[in-house]
Amino acid sequence: MIVLGVILLIVGFVFKIAIVWTLGIIALVIGLILLALGSLGHAIGGRRHYY
Numbered sequence: 001m002i003v004l005g006v007i008l009l010i011v012g013f014v015f016k017i018a019i020v021w022t023l024g025i026i027a028l029v030i031g032l033i034l035l036a037l038g039s040l041g042h043a044i045g046g047r048r049h050y051y
Helices: 002-014 018-039
Strands: none
Touching: 002 018
């Protein structure tokens, strides 16, 4: 999810597409939240680890 967010940010920046840039930010933030919750040991979607 984090990698997808970074890729969308780069593509949105290079091609000047605002919606792709916004989706990249959203995907990156969600990925970081899931990473933080998984690192703290919270089960996410029935899984103990998110990776």
